[in-house]
Amino acid sequence: MIKINSDAWDTMVGHAQSTFPEECCGVMVGTIDGAAKFVTTAIALENAYQGKQEDRYEIRPEDLLAADKNARAQGLDLIGIFHSHPDCDAYFSKTDLENSCPWYSFVVLSIKGGKFDHANSFLPNADQTVAEKEELIWPKS
Amino acid sequence: MAKILIPTPLRQFADKHDALEFQGTTVGEVLSSLAAQYPELGRQIFNDRGKLRSFVNVYLNDEDIRYLKKDATPVEGTDTLSIVPSIAGGSTSIAEPPVTTLSKDEILRYSRHLIMPEVGMEGQIKLKNAKVLLVGAGGLGAPLGLYLAAAGVGRIGVVDFDVVDFTNLQRQVIHGTKDVGRKKLDSARDSMRDINPNVQIDGYDVALSSENALEIISAYDMVVDGTDNFPTRYLVNDACVILKKPNVYGSIFRFEGQATVFAYPGGPCYRCLYPEPPPPGLVPSCAEGGVLGILPGIIGLVQATEAVKLILGVGESLVGRLMLYDALAMKFRELKLRRNPECPVCGDHPTITKLIDYQEFCGIPQHAPEPSFVEGDITPQEVKARLDRGEKFQFIDVREPHEYQICSIPGTRLIPLGELPKRLNELDPNIELVAHCKSGMRSAKAIELLKQSGFKKLRNMKGGILAWSDQVDPSVPKY
Numbered sequence: 001m002i003k004i005n006s007d008a009w010d011t012m013v014g015h016a017q018s019t020f021p022e023e024c025c026g027v028m029v030g031t032i033d034g035a036a037k038f039v040t041t042a043i044a045l046e047n048a049y050q051g052k053q054e055d056r057y058e059i060r061p062e063d064l065l066a067a068d069k070n071a072r073a074q075g076l077d078l079i080g081i082f083h084s085h086p087d088c089d090a091y092f093s094k095t096d097l098e099n100s101c102p103w104y105s106f107v108v109l110s111i112k113g114g115k116f117d118h119a120n121s122f123l124p125n126a127d128q129t130v131a132e133k134e135e136l137i138w139p140k141s
Numbered sequence: 142m143a144k145i146l147i148p149t150p151l152r153q154f155a156d157k158h159d160a161l162e163f164q165g166t167t168v169g170e171v172l173s174s175l176a177a178q179y180p181e182l183g184r185q186i187f188n189d190r191g192k193l194r195s196f197v198n199v200y201l202n203d204e205d206i207r208y209l210k211k212d213a214t215p216v217e218g219t220d221t222l223s224i225v226p227s228i229a230g231g232s233t234s235i236a237e238p239p240v241t242t243l244s245k246d247e248i249l250r251y252s253r254h255l256i257m258p259e260v261g262m263e264g265q266i267k268l269k270n271a272k273v274l275l276v277g278a279g280g281l282g283a284p285l286g287l288y289l290a291a292a293g294v295g296r297i298g299v300v301d302f303d304v305v306d307f308t309n310l311q312r313q314v315i316h317g318t319k320d321v322g323r324k325k326l327d328s329a330r331d332s333m334r335d336i337n338p339n340v341q342i343d344g345y346d347v348a349l350s351s352e353n354a355l356e357i358i359s360a361y362d363m364v365v366d367g368t369d370n371f372p373t374r375y376l377v378n379d380a381c382v383i384l385k386k387p388n389v390y391g392s393i394f395r396f397e398g399q400a401t402v403f404a405y406p407g408g409p410c411y412r413c414l415y416p417e418p419p420p421p422g423l424v425p426s427c428a429e430g431g432v433l434g435i436l437p438g439i440i441g442l443v444q445a446t447e448a449v450k451l452i453l454g455v456g457e458s459l460v461g462r463l464m465l466y467d468a469l470a471m472k473f474r475e476l477k478l479r480r481n482p483e484c485p486v487c488g489d490h491p492t493i494t495k496l497i498d499y500q501e502f503c504g505i506p507q508h509a510p511e512p513s514f515v516e517g518d519i520t521p522q523e524v525k526a527r528l529d530r531g532e533k534f535q536f537i538d539v540r541e542p543h544e545y546q547i548c549s550i551p552g553t554r555l556i557p558l559g560e561l562p563k564r565l566n567e568l569d570p571n572i573e574l575v576a577h578c579k580s581g582m583r584s585a586k587a588i589e590l591l592k593q594s595g596f597k598k599l600r601n602m603k604g605g606i607l608a609w610s611d612q613v614d615p616s617v618p619k620y
Contacts, residue, residue, distance in 0.1 A: 056231035059227075064226070064228065065223055093230065096231065099229035101226035103150035129344055
């Protein structure tokens with residue numbers, strides 16, 4: 001289960017809507033209690049993909065490293081990665097799976113016509129062959 | 142010697158440490174010491190062949206070791222190593238370049254294909270570049286998976302979220318007795334990899350749905366449908382028509398099977414044959430009606446043959462022909478099928494251009510309500526208690542005689558549901574009557590029928606003989 005608080009959620013949705021029709025990406029930071037994850041902060045990152053970003057994103061490892069260091073300094077954990085699917089459902093695509101990592105929750109936000117539509121969270125396996133869906137709770141406005 | 146920062150999710154494998162120090166003069170040595178001391182953590186960052194997993198980047202202080210000397214990058218006591226995954230993605234997939242050669246091992250493996258002019262090197266390379274999606278790793282999926290892998294289809298996707306059950310083994314030959322309780326995907330993957338390690342197998346541990354079907358199917362050249370239910374069959378059909386991918390269709394029931402190729406350009410689709418689904422419950426599934434274990438072998442291999450022919454571009458495909466097979470008569474027949482210009486999905490003016498709610502289309506409630514305890518229901522325990530107390534009531538079993546032979550409850554009288562109307566005279570409407578069947582559905586119909594015939598004290602044994610086995614007498618076999 002991954003629960004996202006309203007501050008973090010606003011950051012994620014805001015970032016995803018402002019980058020529309022391109023994909024956005026970022027990290028989620030918070031605390032972990034067993035299988036329950038609580039996201040308290042979301043940090044928008046630059047989409048580093050070289051090429052058309054309508055259907056691709058890439059996170060610069062340096063940015064991830066910096067985000068991890070920042071989280072550590074605040075006594076928090078880097079819990080997950082978020083990205084958007086513009087005008088597309090929030091599934092975990094083959095491209096997502098093949099460029100994933102099993103250590104984090106992957107939240108996908110579907111943005112349709114520039115507005116948030118729905119979201120899902122996924123847990124990919126180490127072989128990058130399957131991503132299990134994870135229960136995702138966000139503040140409903 | 143160097144310090145390694147452990148990413149949050151990996152600390153569980155490192156006694157909760159967020160940083161550890163290890164001996165070594167190079168990055169490679171330090172990481173090996175880490176993996177030696179914490180093998181589970183090692184498996185997270187190294188693959189089976191001892192190489193760093195594709196998503197793992199290692200940073201020495203602030204520099205990626207790929208731009209230094211990789212594994213051989215020297216380290217000192219003051220250095221800090223970070224493990225950073227590379228993360229990317231996107232809503233679409235990019236195509237991989239096709240292969241143009243076969244390895245020496247592959248040439249040997251496929252030699253019986255290569256010496257046939259209809260296949261040859263060219264055909265075998267076509268097979269290797271082919272991407273086929275199997276929907277279902279059950280009765281039809283089993284022979285399909287085995288033979289398509291053996292034939293050298295380069296990439297095979299399998300969609301199945303089910304677990305291997307003892308009742309599957311009578312026909313689903315891709316799974317073995319040892320696999321009971323495992324995910325069908327895992328078991329199928331093991332069997333296919335064992336037969337041909339050259340095949341890439343993509344597992345989709347999901348139910349194919351309107352939300353995921355287009356994305357999953359779009360990565361393949363064709364779909365082979367091995368589903369056992371109408372909503373998924375219509376879903377596969379519509380998705381294939383929308384994506385213009387052939388749908389190699391097969392279906393089985395008892396001793397009879399069908400196969401054809403739908404959604405081939407210019408050819409008919411499943412909706413041209415069956416515009417509307419049958420009412421729910423009218424057509425029994427294999428679980429309800431049974432199936433000869435060998436039958437899916439025949440039909441699945443007809444589908445596999447059609448898939449391979451489409452890939453090779455040889456022979457005469459089943460497009461526009463519905464093949465009917467009758468195992469009892471041992472006869473193959475065929476019906477001509479034509480594309481219906483009025484078809485709502487593949488016709489000249491389609492009205493269905495995106496995926497719909499197939500459960501609703503097939504009249505199946507989205508979330509089947511758990512049958513609640515209704516008046517007139519009686520639990521198996523209660524029936525047993527009343528039998529033990531010597532209470533007098535009529536106890537009838539409305540299953541079929543061949544089911545009664547599998548197992549029965551002592552003290553019951555067998556009156557199959559179909560014979561009930563003409564055997565009412567064997568029953569006393571004034572004495573209480575309890576009816577049971579396999580799981581409670583048919584006995585509920587029997588109770589309804591008896592009620593209309595003037596019987597008053599009627600009880601339906603909830604959950605049938607399966608529940609009796611669970612709750613009262615585990616020696617009664619389940620089927």
